[in-house]
Amino acid sequence: MCLLAALFTSPVVADEETGVTAFVNVNVVRPETNSIDESRTVIVTGTKITRIGAANKVSVPSDALVVEGEGRYLLPGLAEMHAHVPPAKLGREYAEDILFLWVTNGITTIRNMSGEPSHLELREQIASRQILGPRMYTSGPRFMGRRIKTPEEAGGIVDEQVAAGYDFLKVHMGLTRVAYDGVVAAAERHDIPVAGHVAPDIGLWRALEARQATIDHLDSYLRALVSDAADVSDLEDGLLGAPYTPHVDESKIAVVARATRDAGTWNAPTLTLAENFVGPYDESRPLTGAEYMPPKIVRSWVGLATVYQKSITDPEDAQRFLSYRKRLVKALHDEDAGLLLGSDAPQVFNVPGFSLHNELDLMVEAGLTRAEALTTGTLNPAVFFDAEDTFGRVKEGLDADLVLVAENPLQDHATLRNPSGVMLRGFWMTSEELQTGLELIAARYVTGD
Ligand SMILES: [Zn+2]
Incomplete structure (x- = not known):
């Protein structure tokens, strides 16, 4: 029913x-x-x-x-700026449940990061009030992998997504430089934002040069902080750049923050995502709301986090990784680079709605005041979408x-x-x-x- x-x-x-x-x-x-x-x-x-x-x-x-x-x-209602509306293949009831979990937690706007045609329909049904859900902005299907071989091919897909009516383009991991450049060029032609991950082939500096609208998860930032003296050529990005932690030159934190501000690129850091992977879970970081998720999905989260936690060889490094992420957020804030509240839900213990409160707490741990942290989920998203006259x-x-x-x-x-x-x-x-x-x-x- x-x-x-x-x-x-x-x-x-x-x-x-x-x-x-x-x-x-x-x-x-x-x-x-x-x-x-x-x-x-x-x-x-x-x-x-x-x-x-x-x-x-x-x-x-x-x-x-x-x-x-x-x-x-x-x-004002909050915005979840890194949301994943379930795909149609998981059933309509589940999608509507997830929308409701956001609403019950005071979330009245979402930015959907993995769009598909069924989400265009949901967006319209929400807007016309046929179903209950937060105001939705949605990306098109993600640009990912190495399937796209030429800029023209990338441009063709961008044309299709623009014609379909998606609000922005989502770039994901594994994208080659050629494909990324093709997406960016076509996006400029259509004046549609490009947002999401920064694949290793792209790197922070190219993403900033391309004026990517948002970087999510602080992707590629740790890599950009690596000291000039360190040789990290044999390292892979792993979890959000965690393997680069021992090689970070802290003096670069302010440099990348300033460059981000100058590029006009916003960040949706999803601090809670990395925290959930690293653990541990206790009263200070409650994993609330699991009873509202399908047990199968919760079990898959446990599996993912367990595998990651077993791979941690140096617990102090893992904590340093988390603290660099918070220092980056504080530096971005101090340099006046735009911040957006987003948790990445549903994803690894991020139960939609509930997880955004954890993200708010982490923004405060990073050094924002409570008012500043809240603003990343109220006024900032409206400014980001050029919708200050709406919400x-x-x-x-x-x-x-x-x-x-x-x-x-x-x-x-x-x-x-x-x-x-x-x-x-x-x-x-x-x-x-x-x-x-x-x-x-x-x-x-x-x-x-
Ligand atoms: Zn995501």
Whole structure:
């Protein structure tokens, strides 16, 4: 049964134009300015925020659905900037479950990194509110491997993806320099962004020269930090460049950060991905939400992480690898290179939605303030997509993508893990409704298959 139908008796489209919701007496959170506007009333009409004012000044329309804020905090919905919407071959129900896991965690926008034709359809169904899901930007099918032999061939595929309506091009590992250059040239012709991995044949400097829109996972950065004196010609990239750790020249961290800023390239570091591979898992890094994933997938994650952890010969080096990744994030931040919140989910213990909270914590461990870390998932994605007039802040005229939480998230991110409710473009879901949806998903997997 469709999760949405099971959950909600009224369709998502009810009163889309005229329905009014009033959040009365809430503290409006502005991560982008590290500030709180206390005791506000926020009026939502249809899908948009239409009025924000002092709680004692704004009158609430008599037909409004009233959400009593009681001093709780209202912040903009979050964006997961490295998401993987499941492919059609894994079934429609699973894809809709994953979309719901994002929503329950306050995620109202996703950037889908491995698009396929079925995702174009999902993107439209979400936009037209036939199904419940975060606003989706999607790449086309990934450019990967050594199959593409000439720039013309690469350009032909780019033409097809642009014609199909994908939002950006995803470059993946194993891409040859010839293929990459072909993709980049064709992308320039179409003015469509290129984003994703940086294959060893490309390297950081070529990716920056090509003004790649995003580099994900801090791909190729460790390799670029290798000291000029070291000979690493026989090393392979391994896990995100981990084998280069002993050869890093720390003075290069600021250099690559500045070059990244100058190129205008953004980073979605997915810190949690490397942390999950290296482990260990404890209370400081909870692997929450596994009960909402198919056990088969969780078992495959355990397998991948176990294999990697067995390959670690020097645990201190593994920790140094993780700390270089955080220092890179801090340096990128300090040099004003753009950062985007992304965890890479579902992937190795990154349960969609839940994993983004871990990524937020890691951004803070890297040295960002809580407000700065939150901004990488609120305003920054809107700036990145040139959609500041659509989402990213609690502001009149913007889409009503909102999360209501009990505590001040600028003081403690943990409150974001248990929202009192989530509003998705004007559609309000209480924590009870979200919980019911989660229970329905968990019930699919209790048999252990
Ligand atoms: Zn990915």
